[in-house]
Amino acid sequence: MTSSYPQLRSGHSLAAWREMGQWRSVLDRSLFVVDSASRDSAAYAARNVVVLLHGFPTSSWDWHYQWDELAKHYRVITFDLLGFGYSDKPHNYRYSIHEQADLTMALLRELSIDSYACLAHDYGDTVAQEILARDNETDGQNIQAVCLLNGGLFPETHRARLAQKLLVGPFGGFFVRFFGRAAFEKNLTNVFGKNTPPSGEEMNNFWELTQYNNGQRNLHRLMWYMKDRRQHRSRWVNALKDTKAPLALINGSSDPISGAHMVTRYRELIGKGTIVEMSDIGHYPQLEAPEEVTSHVLSFFQEKL
Numbered sequence: 151m152t153s154s155y156p157q158l159r160s161g162h163s164l165a166a167w168r169e170m171g172q173w174r175s176v177l178d179r180s181l182f183v184v185d186s187a188s189r190d191s192a193a194y195a196a197r198n199v200v201v202l203l204h205g206f207p208t209s210s211w212d213w214h215y216q217w218d219e220l221a222k223h224y225r226v227i228t229f230d231l232l233g234f235g236y237s238d239k240p241h242n243y244r245y246s247i248h249e250q251a252d253l254t255m256a257l258l259r260e261l262s263i264d265s266y267a268c269l270a271h272d273y274g275d276t277v278a279q280e281i282l283a284r285d286n287e288t289d290g291q292n293i294q295a296v297c298l299l300n301g302g303l304f305p306e307t308h309r310a311r312l313a314q315k316l317l318v319g320p321f322g323g324f325f326v327r328f329f330g331r332a333a334f335e336k337n338l339t340n341v342f343g344k345n346t347p348p349s350g351e352e353m354n355n356f357w358e359l360t361q362y363n364n365g366q367r368n369l370h371r372l373m374w375y376m377k378d379r380r381q382h383r384s385r386w387v388n389a390l391k392d393t394k395a396p397l398a399l400i401n402g403s404s405d406p407i408s409g410a411h412m413v414t415r416y417r418e419l420i421g422k423g424t425i426v427e428m429s430d431i432g433h434y435p436q437l438e439a440p441e442e443v444t445s446h447v448l449s450f451f452q453e454k455l
Contacts, residue, residue: 160215160219161215161217162211162217164358164359167210167211168182170188171210172185174229174260176253176256176257176260179237179238179253180238181232181237181238181253182210182236184227184229185225185261186217186221186224186225186226186227187225187227197223197225198265198266198267198294198455199226199227200225200226200227200266200267200268200451201266201267201268202216202227202269202270202274203228203270203278204228204231205271205274205275205299205301206372206373207334207338207360207372208234208359209234209359210230212271212436213436215437216443216444216447219444219448220444220447220448223448223451224267224451224455227257227263229257231250231253232245232253233245233365233372234359234365234372235359235362236362238363239364239368241368242371243368243371244371245368245371245372246375247277247375247379248280250277250280251280255281255284264292265291265292266292266293267294267295267455268281268296268297269297269299270297270298270299271436272300272408273301273375274301275298275301275302275303276301276375276379278296278298279303279390280385280389282389282390282393282395283386283388286388286393290393290394293393294395294454295397295398296393296395296396296397297398297400297447297450297451298398298400299399299400299402299443300402300405300408300409300412300432300433300434302407302408302412303387303390303415304383304387304415304419305376306415307408307411307412307414308376308379308408308412309411310376311337311340311341311407313329313333313337314376317370318370318373318374318376318377322370322373323370325370326366326370329366330366331357334356334357335353335357341407341434342434342437343405343431343432343438344430344432345430346430346431346438387419387420396423396424396450396454397420397423398425398426398446398450399413399416399423400426401426401427401428402428402431402432402439403427403429403431404429405431405433406432408433410427413425413427424450428442
């Protein structure tokens with residue numbers, strides 16, 4: 151399986167990405183964190199901060215193509231959310247969006263960061279919405295700008311795949327036992343654009359990160375975010391409506407889960423901010439069209455920060 155889209159040469163291999171990061175204890179959890187200031191803090195001391203939040207079921211490595219270019223202009227911080235990638239993966243655990251927001255904010259406090267912009271994708275969009283809701287409650291003092299990629303901003307437009315429905319259903323714990331590499335690859339490939347599928351190397355890395363510390367056993371528990379979205383819909387939609395921070399939405403229109411149909415709803419309910427629609431691109435714009443996404447992200451942040 152090969153991608154027909156020319157890949158950026160400035161991306162990082164998974165091995166290199168792991169070398170760039172470090173494990174930090176945050177709220178008694180071990181999180182894998184990548185911080186552009188970790189090796190040269192003085193060079194980043196006066197820069198604006200951009201926090202990157204990844205999606206389900208992958209990890210912070212999703213941003214490896216954007217990393218170097220963003221780090222030329224900003225202090226960039228990302229981490230594997232709890233249950234993902236190289237971070238802790240507690241079993242028999244109730245994962246929640248609120249806890250992911252707690253961990254994000256606690257990490258930033260430990261790094262002495264109180265003002266930042268956010269770039270998020272998919273599951274990370276929902277974490278960003280909860281952080282925005284909290285920011286609104288303090289009169290919008292911390293978040294400078296938010297750029298969202300394909301995600302379930304509105305539960306009524308989230309078109310879950312069959313595997314997602316089975317994982318989050320009452321027999322998810324049984325179904326996950328049979329959700330191996332072949333099913334993982336099929337379901338992930340199906341949300342990419344038809345002309346921009348993940349390469350074999352990317353798929354190997356996605357599966358390696360998922361399997362790390364038996365993480366595949368948690369997929370059904372991580373899927374609880376779908377229930378969180380329904381339960382907290384008003385709070386998280388209002389977070390977008392009420393925020394004072396500039397918003398941008400970059401969307402792969404061919405995404406069967408949160409593509410063009412989600413953008414239509416965004417225009418109806420939110421109707422503000424920069425909107426970029428990328429035809430023939432699926433659920434992972436940052437991997438499928440990395441140069442274009444990097445250009446749009448930089449254009450937005452350079453205007454708003």
